[in-house]
Structures are given as structure tokens and as C-alpha cells.
Amino acid sequence: MGDVFASAPFIVGKSEPPPIETDIPAEEALCPVISHDWVNEEYKHLVVAASPKALTVRPGQFFNLLCPSPDAGELWLRRPQSVYRIDDAGGRIEFLYKCVGRGTRGLATLKAGDRLNIVGPLGVGFHLDPSWRNIVVLGRGVGLATLAPISQLAAGCGVGVTAILSARNRDFIMADDLFGEVGTVVPVLDSDRSSDVENVERILLGLIAAKRADAFFTCGSNRLMQLMKRLARQHGIPGQVAMEQVMACGLGPCYVCVRTFEVNGRKELRRVCIEGPVFDLQEAVGW
Ligand SMILES: Cc1cc2nc3c(=O)[nH]c(=O)nc-3n(C[C@H](O)[C@H](O)[C@H](O)COP(=O)(O)OP(=O)(O)OC[C@H]3O[C@@H](n4cnc5c(N)ncnc54)[C@H](O)[C@@H]3O)c2cc1C
Ligand code: FES
Structure with missing residues (x-):
């Protein structure tokens, strides 16, 4: 090598x-x-x-x-x-x-x-606002790997975390040990249908009602991102999403990793490698 x-x-x-x-x-x-x-x-x-x-x-x-x-x-x-x-x-x-x-x-x-x-x-990482006391993390698949170090960020700032970890079955729940050290882990599975969007929405609405959702973080699933984006908009909750895109240089010049975003009603192209991979949830467009 x-x-x-x-x-x-x-x-x-x-x-x-x-x-x-x-x-x-x-x-x-x-x-x-x-x-x-x-x-x-x-x-x-x-x-x-x-x-x-x-x-x-x-x-x-x-x-x-x-x-x-x-x-x-x-x-x-x-x-x-x-x-x-x-x-x-x-x-x-x-x-x-x-x-x-x-x-x-x-x-x-x-x-x-x-x-x-x-x-x-x-790239650009996640950001925690000092005024937030409780955040909600929602991820699936490889998104769980990307979201995992938020547990370290939250621990460093004394912020409470609810981590809703979605997976096919128990074997594919990951990062639960890291989030378990700093907050509450809610596994949701395809095997018992608890990962259905309707059920995840119920969980998120419960956290919003309990004032345990000062900010949203998501990665790894388009349908879960769309759900968080809608609830965040309806309830005025700030959010961040880590986007994935096939990359070449990873440094900005090749434009292989461009995605479309929606900023103030206008479509904008951004490079995931250098302007992201973490973006404002309301500006992200699904894939
Ligand atoms: C910023 C960023 C962070 C990532 N972090 C992780 C991580 O922590 N853990 C993890 O498992 N994966 C992560 N990925 C995805 C990872 O980069 C791809 O899975 C990997 O590049 C696939 O390479 P490959 O040669 O094995 O597969 P390939 O043969 O290149 O592709 C196999 C399959 O994977 C898909 N794929 C290829 N590249 C990507 C990509 N960039 N994103 C999503 N799917 C892809 C292809 O479309 C194809 O279906 C991340 C991607 C990005 C952009
Ligand atoms: S991967 Fe080359 S600009 Fe993003």
C-alpha cells in the first residue's frame, strides 16, 4: 500500500x-x-x-x-x-x-x-446548538454508522438523546451500545413491523409532546427523512440530515457527488463531499 x-x-x-x-x-x-x-x-x-x-x-x-x-x-x-x-x-x-x-x-x-x-x-459534520437539551436521532442501515458519533457529541455537551434505530431485525441494530450510554434507544424492526412509518411517526409525536425533541438528526432512509422533514416543518423543529452520494475525489473539484437541494423555493445543486454530507433537513430533497 x-x-x-x-x-x-x-x-x-x-x-x-x-x-x-x-x-x-x-x-x-x-x-x-x-x-x-x-x-x-x-x-x-x-x-x-x-x-x-x-x-x-x-x-x-x-x-x-x-x-x-x-x-x-x-x-x-x-x-x-x-x-x-x-x-x-x-x-x-x-x-x-x-x-x-x-x-x-x-x-x-x-x-x-x-x-x-x-x-x-x-466534509461538514453535525452541529449541536448549546440551547438544545434533548435531541432525536433517527437512522437506518449504513445511516446508523454515520449517526453513531452524535452520541459522543451529545455526551460532550450534556444533551439528552433519543435514538430511534431502524433495522430489518435485531441483528442489524447497530450503535445501540453507544447511544445507550448517553440516552434512550428505541429499536424499530421490520420483523415485527414496528419500523412502519406510521409507528415511527407515533414515536416522534410522543417525543415532541413530551418536549424531548429540540432538534432532529437523520440518515440512511428516504422515507424516514421525509417523515422527519414533514414533522420538523409542522412543529418548527430544526433538523440535520447526512446525505450519501457516490463520490470520486471527495474534495470538491470533480462534481460527481452533486445533489439537488431546495433553498427558499429554488432548486440548487450542491456537492455532498464538500458542502455536506450534513445538510439542513428542510433543504434536502428525497432520493
Ligand atoms: C459521506 C459518505 C459516508 C458514508 N459512510 C458510510 C458508512 O459509515 N458506512 C457504510 O457502510 N457506508 C457508508 N457510505 C457508503 C459507502 O461509501 C459505499 O457503500 C461504498 O462506497 C461502496 O463501495 P463498494 O465498492 O463496496 O461498492 P460499489 O461496487 O461501488 O457499489 C455497490 C453498491 O453500493 C452502492 N453505493 C456505492 N457508493 C455508494 C455511496 N457513496 N453511497 C451509497 N451507496 C453507494 C452502489 O450504488 C451499488 O448499489 C458512505 C457514503 C458517503 C457518501
Ligand atoms: S466527489 Fe468530487 S466534488 Fe464531490
Whole structure:
């Protein structure tokens, strides 16, 4: 993996970290893999040693990972993955990802001791307003990985969280341990139909009535985002959504990641990698 560098690579734990230049938000680094385990039949949890710059990552930001090829062919382009947990004290960052295609299947082959080439931190993360006392997080699928570090943000600000975690069945509820440390976890499942939009709407209305919904956060499901957007508009609740889009450069110049947004009644094109991935919920358009 070291061969891809034109100049001497920065290897976390081996070479001197480059100085943190605050005007350059991201860096490329080789990070030793600490552990890499399956959490269920589709998702892996990856822990790597991180550079001081990588540890400045904010919840909602992401890294662009150079995944090894899973086969004899070449693998083009990096793959974006949100940070799942930031372990400042341990000098580590964590990812939780679903194996869906060649990139993530290649990523899944990395073993403890191997090195992962990452670029980041990238993009705009989540924001907590100091006046909020209780927030609601609603996510599904890979969205649970992206939302997970809100638990750390909330803990740091003493904000209460209700995390409504949607999944096919119990095996695919993830980040419940992280949210359980700071608030209330409400799993909703396809297997018992508690994930139906009507039921999630009932739960959200109950939280609004109990004044436990100062702000909404969502990721990973178009129908759940549309529900939160409608309720947020009706009840005057601020909201943020982390959007996904296929990416190439991850840095702004290629425009591969453009999505349509609606701002003051006008359609606007924005790049998810640099103007997001976290956007105002009311400006996001479904997919
Ligand atoms: C900002 C951002 C953060 C992300 N964070 C996470 C995360 O924390 N955990 C996680 O599991 N996944 C995350 N993703 C999605 C992840 O990037 C894709 O799953 C991955 O790039 C797929 O690569 P692949 O080569 O394995 O699959 P490919 O062979 O490229 O594609 C396989 C399937 O995945 C879909 N796919 C490809 N890229 C994306 C994408 N960017 N978003 C959604 N679907 C995609 C394709 O349409 C196709 O159906 C994130 C995406 C973005 C943009
Ligand atoms: S991925 Fe290149 S501009 Fe967003």
C-alpha cells in the first residue's frame, strides 16, 4: 500500500506526523489496522491508529479510504466512509461499514497490522446548538454508522438523546451500545413491523409532546427523512440530515457527488463531499 505515494508517506506511529496546518483540513496517511471484526453477516467494525489530524474529525465527517482490490483487477477511486467513533485518548478512529461491492469487499480483507491509506477528515459534520437539551436521532442501515458519533457529541455537551434505530431485525441494530450510554434507544424492526412509518411517526409525536425533541438528526432512509422533514416543518423543529452520494475525489473539484437541494423555493445543486454530507433537513430533497 506504501507504493501509491509519490513522496514519502506519513505512517501513523512510525514517521513524524506532519505539522497540523489549520488551513489544510485533510491529509493522506497510512494507518495501522488495530482490529477488524464482523458485527453481523453484512457489517464490519474497523479500528485504525489515527494521526493527530485524523483525530480532529467531527461527527458526521468522513474519510476517503483507499481499499485494496479484492481480486486480480484494479480498483479505481477511494470509498467514502463516515467516522463511527473517535477515540481521542487511544489515538484511534473507528468505522462501521457494510460490504456491498468490490471496494468494501477489498476493505474487508485487511487484517490487524495491515495499513489503510486514508484521506481526511472531509466534509461538514453535525452541529449541536448549546440551547438544545434533548435531541432525536433517527437512522437506518449504513445511516446508523454515520449517526453513531452524535452520541459522543451529545455526551460532550450534556444533551439528552433519543435514538430511534431502524433495522430489518435485531441483528442489524447497530450503535445501540453507544447511544445507550448517553440516552434512550428505541429499536424499530421490520420483523415485527414496528419500523412502519406510521409507528415511527407515533414515536416522534410522543417525543415532541413530551418536549424531548429540540432538534432532529437523520440518515440512511428516504422515507424516514421525509417523515422527519414533514414533522420538523409542522412543529418548527430544526433538523440535520447526512446525505450519501457516490463520490470520486471527495474534495470538491470533480462534481460527481452533486445533489439537488431546495433553498427558499429554488432548486440548487450542491456537492455532498464538500458542502455536506450534513445538510439542513428542510433543504434536502428525497432520493
Ligand atoms: C459521506 C459518505 C459516508 C458514508 N459512510 C458510510 C458508512 O459509515 N458506512 C457504510 O457502510 N457506508 C457508508 N457510505 C457508503 C459507502 O461509501 C459505499 O457503500 C461504498 O462506497 C461502496 O463501495 P463498494 O465498492 O463496496 O461498492 P460499489 O461496487 O461501488 O457499489 C455497490 C453498491 O453500493 C452502492 N453505493 C456505492 N457508493 C455508494 C455511496 N457513496 N453511497 C451509497 N451507496 C453507494 C452502489 O450504488 C451499488 O448499489 C458512505 C457514503 C458517503 C457518501
Ligand atoms: S466527489 Fe468530487 S466534488 Fe464531490
